[in-house]
Amino acid sequence: MNQITALLQVTLALYFVAGIMFAVRMFSGSRRLSMGAYGVAGLGLLAHTAALMEYGFHRQSMPFTNLFGALSFFAWGMVALYLAVERRCKIVSLGTFVCVMAAAVTACVLMLPRDVSVRLIPALQNKWSTVHIGSAVLSYSGFVLAFGASLGYWLQERMLKTKRINAIQKHLPPLDVLDRFAYRMVTLSFPMLTLGIITGALWAQDAWGSYWSWDPKETWALITWLIYAAYLHVRVMQGWRGKRANRLLLTGFVSVIVTFIGVNALSHGMHKYNW
Amino acid sequence: MHLVVIGLNHKTAPVEIREKLSISNDALSDALASLKSSRLTSECLILSTCNRTEVYAVTESGAHDTAIAGWLARYFHILEEAVSPHLYSYAGHKAAEHLFRVASGVDSMVVGEAQILGQVKSAYAAARQGQFTGTVLNNLFQQAITVGKRARTETEISKGAFSVGSVAVQLAGSIFDNLSRCTALVIGAGKMSELAIAHLVSAGVTDILVANRTHEKAVALANQYCGRAALFDDLASVLESADIVITSTGSSEPIITRKMAAAAHHARRGRPVFFIDMAVPRDIEPGVGELDNVFLYNIDDLQAVVSAHSAGRQVEAARVETIIAEEIVEFLVWFRSLDAVPVITALRDKLEDIRSSEFDKLMTKLPDLSPDQREAVNAAMRSVVNKICHNPMIQIKGYAADQSSSEKLATICEVFGICPNEAEKPAEPGDSEPGQ
Numbered sequence: 001m002n003q004i005t006a007l008l009q010v011t012l013a014l015y016f017v018a019g020i021m022f023a024v025r026m027f028s029g030s031r032r033l034s035m036g037a038y039g040v041a042g043l044g045l046l047a048h049t050a051a052l053m054e055y056g057f058h059r060q061s062m063p064f065t066n067l068f069g070a071l072s073f074f075a076w077g078m079v080a081l082y083l084a085v086e087r088r089c090k091i092v093s094l095g096t097f098v099c100v101m102a103a104a105v106t107a108c109v110l111m112l113p114r115d116v117s118v119r120l121i122p123a124l125q126n127k128w129s130t131v132h133i134g135s136a137v138l139s140y141s142g143f144v145l146a147f148g149a150s151l152g153y154w155l156q157e158r159m160l161k162t163k164r165i166n167a168i169q170k171h172l173p174p175l176d177v178l179d180r181f182a183y184r185m186v187t188l189s190f191p192m193l194t195l196g197i198i199t200g201a202l203w204a205q206d207a208w209g210s211y212w213s214w215d216p217k218e219t220w221a222l223i224t225w226l227i228y229a230a231y232l233h234v235r236v237m238q239g240w241r242g243k244r245a246n247r248l249l250l251t252g253f254v255s256v257i258v259t260f261i262g263v264n265a266l267s268h269g270m271h272k273y274n275w
Numbered sequence: 276m277h278l279v280v281i282g283l284n285h286k287t288a289p290v291e292i293r294e295k296l297s298i299s300n301d302a303l304s305d306a307l308a309s310l311k312s313s314r315l316t317s318e319c320l321i322l323s324t325c326n327r328t329e330v331y332a333v334t335e336s337g338a339h340d341t342a343i344a345g346w347l348a349r350y351f352h353i354l355e356e357a358v359s360p361h362l363y364s365y366a367g368h369k370a371a372e373h374l375f376r377v378a379s380g381v382d383s384m385v386v387g388e389a390q391i392l393g394q395v396k397s398a399y400a401a402a403r404q405g406q407f408t409g410t411v412l413n414n415l416f417q418q419a420i421t422v423g424k425r426a427r428t429e430t431e432i433s434k435g436a437f438s439v440g441s442v443a444v445q446l447a448g449s450i451f452d453n454l455s456r457c458t459a460l461v462i463g464a465g466k467m468s469e470l471a472i473a474h475l476v477s478a479g480v481t482d483i484l485v486a487n488r489t490h491e492k493a494v495a496l497a498n499q500y501c502g503r504a505a506l507f508d509d510l511a512s513v514l515e516s517a518d519i520v521i522t523s524t525g526s527s528e529p530i531i532t533r534k535m536a537a538a539a540h541h542a543r544r545g546r547p548v549f550f551i552d553m554a555v556p557r558d559i560e561p562g563v564g565e566l567d568n569v570f571l572y573n574i575d576d577l578q579a580v581v582s583a584h585s586a587g588r589q590v591e592a593a594r595v596e597t598i599i600a601e602e603i604v605e606f607l608v609w610f611r612s613l614d615a616v617p618v619i620t621a622l623r624d625k626l627e628d629i630r631s632s633e634f635d636k637l638m639t640k641l642p643d644l645s646p647d648q649r650e651a652v653n654a655a656m657r658s659v660v661n662k663i664c665h666n667p668m669i670q671i672k673g674y675a676a677d678q679s680s681s682e683k684l685a686t687i688c689e690v691f692g693i694c695p696n697e698a699e700k701p702a703e704p705g706d707s708e709p710g711q
Contacts, residue, residue, distance in 0.1 A: 090452075160449060160570050165442075165580045169449065175547055177452045239544025242568030 004058070005110065007051035008072070012106045014044030015079070019099030026093045026171045034092050041079060041099055048076045048106075062130050067264070068112045070137050074260070075105035077141030081188070089181045091173050097148040128203035136196030136221070140260050142189030143228070147253035149182035150246050157243060179241060182249055190228050197221055220259040227252040276613055277336075278411060280370040281343045281362055282322075282329030285384045288361035290469060294499050296328040296351050296358070300401060307407045309350055315342050318409040320402035320416070322377070324394045325499055326384050326473065331374065333411045340364040371415055371606050375599045378419040379426035380433060381592065384470055385440060387432040388477035392423035414609060422602045430594040439577045440474035443551045446580075447478070447519055450547050450570060455479040460505070460517035462530060464492035467523035467553045472500050475519070484517065486510060488524070514539035521551045522558035533562035540566055551577070615671050618684050621693040622667065626660050667691075 021037035052072060056063035064073040082098040152172055159169040172178075200218070201211040212218060231248040234240040283293065298306055303321055310319050310330065318333035330343055344362055348355035365373045376382045378395045399416040402408045408416070427433050444454075451457050459480050461468050464487035472483055483502030486509075487493035493504040505513045514520065514535060522530060531550070536559075540548060545568055552559040552573040564571030634656055638649065667687070674683040688694060 156449060160446070161564075163572070163576050163579070165446070165583075170445070172449070174448060174452045175450045180452075239546075241545040242547060244567060 004051050004054050007047050007054065008106060008110055011044050011048040011051060012103055012110065014040055014047060015075075015099045015103035015106060018044060019096055019103055022092065022095035022099055026096060027167070034095075037095055037099075038083065038086070041083060041095065044099075044102075045076070045079050045083065048072070048079070052076060062134065064133050064137055068109060070133065071105055071112070072109045073134075074137050074141055074144075075102040075109070077138045078102050078105075078144055081138075081141055081145055081185075085181075085184065089177065089184065091149070091177055091181050093152065093171065093173050094145070094148050094181070097151070098145065101144065101148070128199045128206065132196055132199040132203050135192045135199065137260075139189040139192035139196060140256050142185045142192065143224075143253060143256045146182040146185035146189065146249055147256075149178045149185065150249035150253070153178040153182065153246050154250065157246070175242075179245075182246075183235060186228055186231060186249070186252075190225075190232060193221070193225055193228070197225060216263045217259065220255065220263050224252065224255040224259050227255050276411065277334045277339075277366060278331075278370045278415070278610070279334060279340055279343070279364060279366045280329055280331050280373055281340050281347070281364040282327060283358070283361040283363065284327035284329070284382070285469075285473075287363055290496060290499055292353075292358065292361055293326070293328065294495060295353050296323070296347065297325070297499075298323040298328065300397060303398070303401045304405045304407075306350060307402055307405055310343075310346060311407055313342075313346050315339050315346065318412045319407050320398060320412050322395060322398040324391065325476075327377070329377075331370070331412060331415070333409065340366070368603060368607050368610075371419075371610070372599060372603050374415065374419045375422045375602060378423035379595050379599060380423070381426070381595055381599075384473045385477045386438060386592075387441075388473075389427065389433055390477055392420065392427070395423065396420055411610070411613070415606065418602055418606050422599060425598050425602075426595045429598065430591045432591045432595050438474075439553070439574065439581055440470050442577045442580045443471070443521070443572070444474050444478040446570075446572065447549050450549050451518060455481055457518040458482040458484065458516050459519040459521065460484045460486065460513060461496075461502075462486050462507075462510070462520070462522040462558065463524035463554070464489070464496045465523060465525075468521070469496060471521045471523065471551070471553065472496065472502065475521075476500055480519070484513060486513065511535050511538070515542045517548065518546070519549045519551070520559075521553065523553035524558055526554070526558060527556060529558055529560045531559045531563060533560045533566075536560075536563040536569060537566060540569055553577075612672060614681065614684060615674065618671055618687060618693070619668055621688070622671075622691055623664065625691060625693050626664060630656050630660050 018037050018041035021033060021040060025033045025037055052063040052069070055069060055072070059069075063069040078098050079102045082095065086092070086095070153175060156169065156172045156175055156178065159165070159172075160175075173181075197218075200221075204213065205211045227248060231245060231252060234248070235245050283296065285293070288296075298321060303323070306321055307319055310316060310321075310332075316332040316334050316339070320331040322329045322331065328347075330347065332339070332343060344359055344364075345355055347362075348358050351358075373382070374395075378392055380387045380389070380391055383391050395416070399408070399412075399420070403413065447454060447457070454475075457480055459472075459475050459482065461472055461475075461483065462485075464485060468485070468487075472485070475483060481501075483497070483500060484505045485493040485497040485502050486505040486507050487496075488507050490504065490506065493507075496502070497504040510530070514531070517539075520531070524530060536548070536550070547568045547570065550559050550563055550569065550571040552571065555574060557573060559571060559573075561571070563569060634653060637652065638644070644652070671684065671687055674687070
């Protein structure tokens with residue numbers, strides 16, 4: 001366990017440094033600096049991967065079956081997704097957001113109690129569990145990236161509308177880059193969330209004999225799903241761009257947080273994470 | 276030897292005149308050949324862009340600027356009276372300074388734009404390829420290219436948003452990712468519109484639509500910048516395809532109403548539009564800016580951003596001027612030293628003539644000398660001449676780099692009784708690389 005802690009500490013430090021490098025890059029425009037930031041973030045991701053593998057090996061399950069693992073995997077998903085798509089989207093400034101978020105989540109993870117001896121309850125040992133939790137958590141990572149872009153959009157849009165032209169405005173990405181990036185992230189994450197909900201239902205049928213039981217987590221997952229479905233619908237079919245579509249994204253993020261974390265803090269459904 | 280530049284640019288001539296005098300790259304060598312055959316110049320180069328047509332020339336006697344102006348009028352089939360009020364001409368170091376300002380982008384319509392350096396380079400390449408340039412223009416243009424590069428790398432002149440147009444382009448870059456994929460609609464065909472188009476082009480916008488109440492003017496402006504002219508009456512439908520709309524007409528009523536913009540916005544399925552209203556009174560209803568994903572800036576909004584930057588502009592412009600001043604000194608030292616070359620040659624020739632004729636006389640008087648003795652006498656005479664020459668030569672070269680060089684050189688000629696104009700001119704290897 002000490003090894004995992006050490007690896008996560010290294011990860012945290014690397015994400016933090018990469019975040020600072022991305023932030024400086026935003027204002028300096030040095031290409032070499034952004035290469036360096038990718039390198040450091042990539043190293044962080046490697047350390048993170050090693051920590052997750054080590055953790056999974058200790059528990060002899062997928063690493064994301066408790067809160068410690070799920071949060072960790074969530075942060076890992078953000079960085080991995082960002083590094084995977086960044087080249088295509090050319091959205092360097094978001095690197096700051098991603099790395100700082102990932103560092104913050106990793107810092108929280110490090111504060112959580114962890115006990116490798118706790119084994120999964122039998123109901124959670126199921127063929128669907130891996131796909132269910134993995135795809136759900138990964139979809140949250142993608143939605144958070146979309147949120148990062150929509151936050152940038154909101155800022156940029158506000159500043160342009162109110163005609164406050166300053167250094168921050170100048171260094172934010174153009175509106176259509178942010179819009180496109182958020183859309184891409186949602187098109188990636190939405191199918192994953194759908195898959196998570198379906199495999200969850202199948203798993204519930206296997207374990208408890210009912211597909212859907214309006215557990216708070218299920219209800220909130222459905223709400224989240226509906227919000228992003230609405231976003232995709234109005235964007236593709238109605239051609240909504242800009243503020244209104246962006247508002248849906250911001251709402252969607254709140255719903256994601258409630259689904260992922262909030263439900264567990266507030267209720268005692270069967271989805272409550274074990275420690 | 277005289278260096279002159281004669282030409283016109285966006286400050287001195289309206290687009291109707293400029294378009295008549297613009298030459299495509301393919302036609303350059305024909306124009307240069309015509310100028311060369313007129314025997315007015317020994318070296319020549321033509322720089323022709325959307326915003327300027329300039330003839331750089333080296334002439335042997337006198338500036339010949341009126342003669343070159345005459346050639347311009349004849350070559351472009353335009354009345355001399357029509358073109359001459361728009362022409363400017365600079366000679367000597369003023370001509371060099373002008374070129375340096377052009378190359379550094381200070382003289383451009385869009386201050387600090389990057390295109391002009393490329394245009395200077397290609398004009399130079401074209402003239403040099405046809406062997407129309409010689410030592411002077413080669414040296415001048417290579418140094419101008421250096422000045423242009425220095426202005427761009429050592430100062431922020433090409434980065435800052437120092438004018439209304441460049442602020443507009445910078446803001447467009449905060450909305451659109453790739454300006455080269457944007458369609459810009461410019462309404463009005465006056466000076467402001469032209470400036471706006473110049474900014475858009477220098478920012479990489481390629482699809483430009485121009486609409487004007489007098490359609491012919493729109494066509495002329497569109498042609499000059501490879502754009503398309505749109506009918507003024509079709510504005511409502513044209514609006515649909517435009518990502519960036521710039522208006523500057525003299526209309527007293529708004530041209531774009533909120534209703535029109537909303538309809539266009541709906542047809543565009545909500546893609547963002549950037550409206551820039553440069554006109555006073557305004558051409559676009561203020562309500563347009565309330566639409567979602569529509570950004571409306573008027574001239575005052577842009578001006579506010581510009582004045583926030585203007586301190587920066589003065590600093591950067593001053594830094595560019597410093598670079599130009601440094602380079603001009605370097606060029607002038609070299610250029611003036613050219614005047615010394617004929618004097619030095621003439622002096623050396625004269626002394627050599629004296630030496631060889633005296634030597635011949637001496638040899639007829641002393642026929643009994645052995646070949647070794649003859650050679651010794653010859654060497655001694657040569658040595659005397661060289662030693663006498665040495666200091667004057669250095670002084671002449673020194674004078675040449677000086678301000679009042681011509682007077683001093685004239686004195687030297689008088690003292691030694693030489694006339695450099697009759698002497699053979701220095702060799703001008705057209706394709707040799709002058710030292711930088």
